[in-house]
Amino acid sequence: xxxxxxxxxxxxxxxxxxxxxxxxxxxxxxxxxxxxxxxxxxxxxxxxxxxxxxxxxxxxxxxxxxxxxxxxxxxxxxxxxxxxxxxxxxxxxxxxxxxxxxxxxxxxxxxxxxxxxxxxxxxxxxxxxxxxxxxxxxxxxxxxxxxxxxxxxxxxxxxxxxxxxx
Amino acid sequence: xxxxxxxxxxxxxxxxxxxxxxxxxxxxxxxxxxxxxxxxxxxxxxxxxxxxxxxxxxxxxxxxxxxxxxxxxxxxxxxxxxxxxxxxx
Numbered sequence: 001x002x003x004x005x006x007x008x009x010x011x012x013x014x015x016x017x018x019x020x021x022x023x024x025x026x027x028x029x030x031x032x033x034x035x036x037x038x039x040x041x042x043x044x045x046x047x048x049x050x051x052x053x054x055x056x057x058x059x060x061x062x063x064x065x066x067x068x069x070x071x072x073x074x075x076x077x078x079x080x081x082x083x084x085x086x087x088x089x090x091x092x093x094x095x096x097x098x099x100x101x102x103x104x105x106x107x108x109x110x111x112x113x114x115x116x117x118x119x120x121x122x123x124x125x126x127x128x129x130x131x132x133x134x135x136x137x138x139x140x141x142x143x144x145x146x147x148x149x150x151x152x153x154x155x156x157x158x159x160x161x162x163x164x165x166x
Numbered sequence: 167x168x169x170x171x172x173x174x175x176x177x178x179x180x181x182x183x184x185x186x187x188x189x190x191x192x193x194x195x196x197x198x199x200x201x202x203x204x205x206x207x208x209x210x211x212x213x214x215x216x217x218x219x220x221x222x223x224x225x226x227x228x229x230x231x232x233x234x235x236x237x238x239x240x241x242x243x244x245x246x247x248x249x250x251x252x253x254x255x
Contacts, residue, residue: 008246044205049247059247090246 006094007064015085030079036068040101196227202235204242
């Protein structure tokens, strides 16, 4: 029984600069080699990695949707492990192929793909005063936070009484 | 147990409710505003702490099912270099 799978492949930018179509085709051929029906294969993004992978700071992401038998992904994983231009990959089952996957690939200049350590598009300057994007806690703040303030307010009055007693 | 014993226990904080029992508030449920997907980095970044840890259900307000989806999506994004394991990108 055929199932739909999603595969995200990190491709080295050095290989992409040599020729994106050839690089992409070499990866897509691996899927065809194991009789997996490729539904869609398109460049998802080129971005800076959150941490270096195999010495690379930037990589191009290739997103592939394919349909095959449940035994095939293991064989494809093995093939991708030994592919020279693949930095990392991940295959997992998905419910359905999204509509975006059928859209044509956005054209880009292969020769000017961002080199390591030099982003192709300058990142916006981080705003220092920008509040944290962390979601607010679902629970309301406890009323006990106001208690210390109330305690401080009562302290001076007590202190004055003690002075009067002395 | 005599009434005298009960009064003494109550004064010392060993009443029927227990000394360390706390008032629990009702859980506030929340639904994800965007689809939980490992490619949706901006959305996922809102559910990690400054150290890069996945926030708890108490903070996210998600149901158990959505919290599991969130955790899986964040872990996939980390593996693919889209999100850092430690700290914030």
